[in-house]
Amino acid sequence: MWRIRLDSTTGNIALEVRDPEVLLTRFYTLDTEKYTLKELPLPQVQAWWQGLEDAEQGILYLHGYGNRQLGQHKGIVAIAEADGSKGWEVPELAFYGISAAGLVAYDPEQPEAPLQVLALATGQPTGVTLSQWQAAAAVAQFSPIRYRYCLYPVLYREGEPYFEEVRAFLGAQLRVQAVKAIEYAETGANLVVSFYTEEAAGKLRNELAIFDLEGVLHQKVQLGSGLSGIGSDTFFIFKHNLHFIQNKDILQVFRLLA
Known part of the structure; x- marks a missing residue:
């Protein structure tokens, strides 16, 4: 078990399980009401170079890697918890956090540039940009609301x-x-x-x-x-x-x- 994230809206738990001996990564969702486990059918050929960032509103947000040697996260892929289908992908940005306005993302090639807010469901820019200080505050302020239970x-x-x-x-x-x-x-x-x-x-x-x-x-x-x-x-x-x-x-x- 490598990483676990709670989707505060669905009550599902997202799980990332990595097996370094065979370079395989699998992603699962666990229904906390029925305690049923579901493996998401993602292509294993690329799954080792993906990882779980977060889960919210029935969607898993996965990252890829820019610099694999340094472990630099790059790319955001939205995967539906229900069936593992891909909703959207933004290959040039990296996940920062989730705010009330949407998913906060940054450009790993320009870490000092303003961060962008993307729509959770579509990955499209909302037009809102944030400084690093504003981004940190927005994610921190939303966390108590998001995880109130x-x-x-x-x-x-x-x-x-x-x-x-x-x-x-x-x-x-x-x-x-x-x-x-x-x-x-x-x-x-x-x-x-x-x-x-x-x-x-x-x-x-x-x-x-x-x-x-x-x-x-x-x-x-x-x-x-x-x-x-x-x-x-x-x-x-x-x-x-x-x-x-x-x-x-x-x-x-x-x-x-x-």
């Missing part, structure tokens, strides 16, 4: 005050010494914490713990071990369901207390 964790890095506070809590409740980073989310009934502990040879173990608001542990799950670094967005909560990836290839869903 979804909760992503906050990342606290080692040395930051909130990291130390949550680490002390984990130490008291679980007798563990968290290192590097902690991801934290709080609902009306639960505290969810993703944390790392040290293993042999400098490797890391990532675990997920679910507490009630009294600090009582309800569940603890190992997300991965033998890790060389930390991740981000190791879980998210959507409509009281906790979603996370275990061992890089298993999607788990837990129902949280309302």
